Amino acid sequence: MPSVEHPSRSSTPVRLRFRVTPGARSSEVVGRYGDGWKIRVHAAPERGRANEEVVSLLAETLGVTPRDLRVVAGHTARDKIVELDRLTREEAERRLSSGEEHA
Template sequence: MRVTVRVKPGSKSPRVGGRYGDALVIAVRERAVDGKATRAAVAALADALGCTRRDVRLVAGETSRTKIMDVPESAAAALAGLFARDEAN
């Protein structure tokens, strides 16, 4: 299943949850240098969904804040819960 995410690099408090338009928000501490923020976002999403990092695959947006990722179909319920989280968390 594909999911659009919006990465916020350099955040004080890392989190996964909330919406930015139709995208899931992933805030990471790593800066957007040499792909560090992207790798951290993949890891954070995998951890939040309870799957392995190799189960989450970047499809598009390697150098953009808006990315498209493939996640396992079995993570649909967890993903819905992340989208439902309040933006203030």
């Protein structure tokens, strides 16, 4: 029997853009920011702590494990590119939209 790929699963990594605000009161997905997303993390931008929290927040929001995410560009900058395994771009965008702060 041929294997059937789940429609929300991707065999090709997806790259998403993020504008990160470190040192925030709380960690959250804020919303769209140009062609990417804006997120806030509580951790300070020192010794990789903010990047670790970015991965943790995104893993929780997207429903994947931290191993499925990698910061591939912008390690020391506010603008980052995160590579994601296991989800399609459409499913990742849908889950990020669900995680947005609704004020």
